[in-house]
Amino acid sequence: xxxxxxxxxxxxxxxxxxxxxxxxxxxxxxxxxxxxxxxxxxxxxxxxxxxxxxxxxxxxxxxxxxxxxxxxxxxxxxxxxxxxxxxxxxxxxxxxxxxxxxxxxxxxxxxxxxxxxxxxxxxxxxxxxxxxxxxxxxxxxxxxxxxxxxxxxxxxxxxxxxxxxxxxxxxxxxxxxxxxxxxxxxxxxxxxxxxxxxxxxxxxxxxxxxxxxxxxxxxxxxxxxxxxxxxxxxxxxxxxxxxxxxxxxxxxxxxxxxxxxxxxxxxxxxxxxxxxxxxxxxxxxxxxxxxxxxxxxxxxxxxxxxxxxxxxxxxxxxxxxxxxxxxxxxxxxxxxxxxxxxxxxxxxxxxxxxxxxxxxxxxxxxxxxxxxxxxxxx
Amino acid sequence: xxxxxxxxxxxxxxxxxxxxxxxxxxxxxxxxxxxxxxxxxxxxxxxxxxxxxxxxxxxxxxxxxxxxxxxxxxxxxxxxxxxxxxxxxxxxxxxxxxxxxxxxxxxxxxxxxxxxxxxxxxxxxxxxxxxxxxxxxxxxxxxxxxxxxxxxxxxxxxxxxxxxxxxxxxxxxxxxxxxxxxxxxxxxxxxxxxxxxxxxxxxxxxxxxxxxxxxxxxxxxxxxxxxxxxxxxxxxxxxxxxxxxxxxxxxxxxxxxxxxxxxxxxxxxxxxxxxxx
Numbered sequence: 001x002x003x004x005x006x007x008x009x010x011x012x013x014x015x016x017x018x019x020x021x022x023x024x025x026x027x028x029x030x031x032x033x034x035x036x037x038x039x040x041x042x043x044x045x046x047x048x049x050x051x052x053x054x055x056x057x058x059x060x061x062x063x064x065x066x067x068x069x070x071x072x073x074x075x076x077x078x079x080x081x082x083x084x085x086x087x088x089x090x091x092x093x094x095x096x097x098x099x100x101x102x103x104x105x106x107x108x109x110x111x112x113x114x115x116x117x118x119x120x121x122x123x124x125x126x127x128x129x130x131x132x133x134x135x136x137x138x139x140x141x142x143x144x145x146x147x148x149x150x151x152x153x154x155x156x157x158x159x160x161x162x163x164x165x166x167x168x169x170x171x172x173x174x175x176x177x178x179x180x181x182x183x184x185x186x187x188x189x190x191x192x193x194x195x196x197x198x199x200x201x202x203x204x205x206x207x208x209x210x211x212x213x214x215x216x217x218x219x220x221x222x223x224x225x226x227x228x229x230x231x232x233x234x235x236x237x238x239x240x241x242x243x244x245x246x247x248x249x250x251x252x253x254x255x256x257x258x259x260x261x262x263x264x265x266x267x268x269x270x271x272x273x274x275x276x277x278x279x280x281x282x283x284x285x286x287x288x289x290x291x292x293x294x295x296x297x298x299x300x301x302x303x304x305x306x307x308x309x310x311x312x313x314x315x316x317x318x319x320x321x322x323x324x325x326x327x328x329x330x331x332x333x334x335x336x337x338x339x340x341x342x343x344x345x346x347x348x349x350x351x352x353x354x355x356x357x358x359x360x361x362x363x364x365x366x367x368x369x370x371x372x373x374x375x376x377x378x
Numbered sequence: 379x380x381x382x383x384x385x386x387x388x389x390x391x392x393x394x395x396x397x398x399x400x401x402x403x404x405x406x407x408x409x410x411x412x413x414x415x416x417x418x419x420x421x422x423x424x425x426x427x428x429x430x431x432x433x434x435x436x437x438x439x440x441x442x443x444x445x446x447x448x449x450x451x452x453x454x455x456x457x458x459x460x461x462x463x464x465x466x467x468x469x470x471x472x473x474x475x476x477x478x479x480x481x482x483x484x485x486x487x488x489x490x491x492x493x494x495x496x497x498x499x500x501x502x503x504x505x506x507x508x509x510x511x512x513x514x515x516x517x518x519x520x521x522x523x524x525x526x527x528x529x530x531x532x533x534x535x536x537x538x539x540x541x542x543x544x545x546x547x548x549x550x551x552x553x554x555x556x557x558x559x560x561x562x563x564x565x566x567x568x569x570x571x572x573x574x575x576x577x578x579x580x581x582x583x584x585x586x587x588x589x590x591x592x593x594x595x596x597x598x599x600x601x602x603x604x605x606x607x608x609x610x611x612x613x614x615x616x617x618x619x620x621x622x623x624x625x626x627x628x629x630x631x632x633x634x635x636x637x638x639x640x641x642x643x644x645x646x647x648x649x650x651x652x653x654x655x
Contacts, residue, residue, distance in 0.1 A: 093408040100381075109381045110388040113402035114409060115524060115618070117392040125390035132391060132615065247392060338409065341392070 020072045027066035034059040088336045094284045101261040101287065101344075102358050112286065112342055118256075120344045121361045124247045130168065133246035139170045140249075141228035141298070143216055144236040146175060147201060147208050149374045151182035153237045153367065158186040158194075164240035164363070172228060176215055178202075205375040209291075209325045210316075213309040216294075220302040231301050235292035235366065237374075242346070242363040250341035252304065253295035254334050258345040258353060260288035271328040276320045277311035278328035280335060289334050290348045291327025292366065296340070304333050385621070385635050389563065395533070395619040398637045401524045407445065410523035416447045417526075418505035418575075420493060421513040423452060424478060424485050426651045428459040430514045430644065435463040435471070437517035441640065446523065449505060453492060455479075482652045486568070486602045487589050494582040497575055509572035510582075512643075514651075518629060519640035527618030529573040529581070531611050535622035537565035538635075548605040553597045554588035555605035557612060566611050567625045568604030570641065573617070581610055 038055045099113045110123045117123070142165075146154050158173070165171065173194040175183060178201040188194060199215065202208045216233050224231055230249055260268055265285040271278035294301060308329040315322060322328035349365035372378070381387055381400040388394055419442070423431050431452065442448065447468040452460060455478040465471060476492065479485045493510055501508060507526055537545055545565040548555035572578060585606040592599060599605035621635075626642035649655070 088412075091408060091412050093404045096402050096405055103381065103383060105383055107383055110386075111381060111394045111400050113400075114405055115394040115396065115401050117388045117394055119392065123388050124392050128391055 017073065017076050020069045020076065024066055024069035024073065027062045027069060031059060031062035031066055034062060092336060094335070098265045099286055101256060106357060108344065108358050112338070114338045116250075116338065116340050116342055118342045118344055119247050119347070120358075121346060126243065126245060126247065129247045130245060133249060134168070136229075137170075138229040138249075139172060139227065140166050141172050141174060141224050141231040143174045143176065143219065143231065143233045145199075145208065145212050145215070146177045146182075146236045147199070148178065148376050150236055151177060151179055152374070154182075155184040155186060156239045156367070157236050158184070158188075160240035162186065162189055162192065164242060165244045167243075167245070169246065174219060174223075176212075202376065204377050206321060206325055208376075210312055210321075213305045213312060213326050213329075217302060217305040217309050220298055220305065224298045225302075228298055230296065231298050232293065232295035233301070233305075234364075237369060238292065238364055238366050239351075240364050242361045244347065244363050248295065248341070248343055248347065250295075250339075251297050252300045252337065252339045253293070253341050253343060254287075254289040254330075254339040255293040255343040255348040256345050257288045257290040258349050258359075261345050263288070268331075269323055269328075270331055271322040271324075273320070275318065276322050276328070277314050278322040278332045280332055285331075285335060286338070287334075287342065289327075289331050289339075291324065291330050293343065293348050293364075294330060304330070304337070307333055389615070389619055391615050393615065393617050393619055395621055396524050396624070397621045397635075398623060403520065403522060403524065406524050407522060410526060411445070413506075414447075415507065415526075416449060416505045417443050418449050418451060418496075418501050418508040420451045420453065420489075420496065420508065420510045422476075422485065422489055422492075423454045423460075423513045424476070425455065425653050427513055428454060428456055429651075431459075432461040432463060433516050433644065434513055435461075435465075439463070439466055439469065441517035441519060442521045444520075444522070451496060451500075453489075479653070481654050483598060483602050485653075487598075490582045490586040490589060490603050490606075494579060494586050497579045497582065501575055505575060507572060508575055508578050509570065510578070511641075512569035514644055514646060515569065515625075515641055516629075516644050517641050519623070519638045521624060521640050525572070525618070525620055525624065527573060527616075529577040529614065529616045530571060530618045530620060531564070531566040531607075531616040532570040532620040532625040533622050534565045534567040535625055535627045538622050540565070545608075546601060547608055548599040548601070550597070552595065553599050553605070554591050555599040555609045557609055562608075562612060563615070564611075564619065566604075566608050566616075568601065568607050569643070570620070570625045571607060581607075581614070584610055 034055050038052065038059055041052050041055065096113065100109055101118070102108055108118070108120045110118055110120060112118060144157065154175070170191040174197060175194060176197050176199050177183060178199055180196045180198050183196055202211070212233070220231065266282045268285055268288040270280040270285060270288070272282070273279060294304060308326055311329050311332070312326060345359055346361050346363045349359065349362045351365050351368045382397050385397050386395055387397065387400045421434065435450070450471040451474060452471060453474045453476045454460060455476055457473045457475050460473055479488065489510070497508065542562040543559050545562055547557035547562060547565070549559070550556060571581070585603055588606050588609070589603060623636055623638055623640045626636065626639045628645060629639055629642050
């Protein structure tokens with residue numbers, strides 16, 4: 001148990017990198033010293049051939065060790081994310097029973113097995129929560145992507161957000177689009193602003209959705225670290241119908257997908273091919289999270305976006321595209337990096353779904369659309 | 379896991395309330411064990427209260443943060459009376475000598491200042507979390523990583539099912555610990571609180587300041603520093619609440635909602651053990 005503990009404390013990756021570093025520097029020092037000695041010995045009037053041979057061999061050996069450890073360091077650096085997941089697998093005990101979202105008595109479950117609150121109507125006091133967060137003078141960055149025909153969703157999205165989304169707080173929308181001229185004029189409330197960011201068009205909707213992680217990562221690096229406290233990345237083909245407020249704030253936020261909150265984990269549409277970085281085996285999984293919503297503190301969302309983007313790139317290099325694109329990678333990320341707060345399906349519904357008993361209020365929902373009409377490709 | 383349906387698992391400001399059945403201990407341990415944490419744990423044993431140290435420490439070694447690095451800080455006026463207790467791997471004990479006091483109320487209240495100083499002077503690079511516990515207690519069940527959070531309060535075992543008007547808050551407006559009858563979330567126990575160093579430092583500093591202001595005005599709050607703690611938690615909501623499983627009345631007392639007693643007061647003769655009535 002003690003050794004298990006220390007591997008998980010220090011991290012396998014850490015240990016390997018430390019060992020490699022020391023090895024490299026020791027080898028380099030040894031190489032220089034023996035090299036120096038070889039040169040001195042050759043300057044001697046009476047060279048000792050045995051000593052000379054020994055020094056030369058040692059010199060070569062140390063050079064080899066230095067090169068090998070340097071290669072090791074470079075390799076570890078590149079494969080750090082997949083090693084990171086492997087190490088987390090070893091340390092995180094994931095073989096527990098699937099947590100329920102709705103209990104056998106029909107009541108909603110308000111907390112996850114790792115003690116993150118699940119936000120449902122009735123589990124929080126909105127006035128109290130607003131008063132707590134208003135004291136903190138926060139800015140909430142909000143990213144949306146509206147490329148190709150998806151610009152048609154902007155007006156409803158923005159207008160309904162102005163009615164329901166973080167009302168009374170400072171919100172900065174960052175709108176990524178390939179057609180800035182299509183962005184509608186929407187009157188924004190006080191302390192609310194919108195920045196349009198032009199991006200290239202794409203022919204494949206899967207490509208558009210995959211590139212969001214990278215754009216989010218870059219936006220955080222270049223701007224959000226200085227401009228915002230929290231960031232939410234939301235799908236644009238949606239509309240707000242009810243309050244979405246400070247109860248949704250936390251370090252790392254995921255939302256439970258409305259289509260799977262009463263499904264057994266074996267039937268979650270996780271990526272099931274082991275070749276993909278997004279692979280989750282049938283026996284594992286907490287919830288199926290919706291890719292339409294990621295949120296949290298800027299630095300925690302950055303880690304999520306960066307890791308997902310790296311994993312997406314590794315898959316792309318092997319010509320694998322995960323079952324649900326970046327949603328699959330997000331689910332993998334959340335399995336190993338548990339959200340500190342989970343939003344109930346009230347925070348991500350689908351207009352075409354009939355209402356259910358547990359979901360008492362629809363706050364944010366995907367609008368009905370004709371996929372064939374609106375996507376650039378099937 | 380379906381959680382508990384007979385109790386509230388989350389506060390109105392979305393802080394989880396820890397009850398048996400709403401968390402998975404193996405999962406939580408595996409998450410926190412990756413973080414190489416040190417948990418500082420303070421107790422005060424002055425006068426006759428040194429008699430409680432042995433049971434406290436022995437039961438803690440069985441149940442309290444097992445498998446984690448724990449550093450106990452034991453404040454006492456009789457260092458020679460501290461019993462030898464075998465500690466597990468990664469567990470240590472430091473004895474801090476403090477002057478004796480004649481009033482149990484003063485002993486109780488002075489803890490805030492000692493904690494504030496301990497955090498400032500010693501713990502800053504030594505611990506990640508701190509818990510401050512009463513000594514006249516014993517562990518009977520797991521107290522683990524599920525309790526870790528930025529600011530952690532424990533719901534008092536005698537008030538968890540009472541309406542707020544019956545909470546024994548300080549009710550005189552002249553005291554800094556005053557809470558009006560229509561306010562209050564929970565009645566928190568002074569016997570156990572904890573969190574990150576920064577948050578507990580702020581708590582102890584604020585309570586110490588408020589206690590001093592009251593003292594200068596010749597007021598002693600009805601339940602000493604517990605009253606001030608409750609005022610603090612009203613204005614600075616805990617990020618996590620522990621159910622009365624984590625601070626119970628007595629091992630022989632039962633209540634429907636309490637499925638496991640983890641940490642509880644031990645029976646004692648107050649007249650005999652306190653330095654003053």
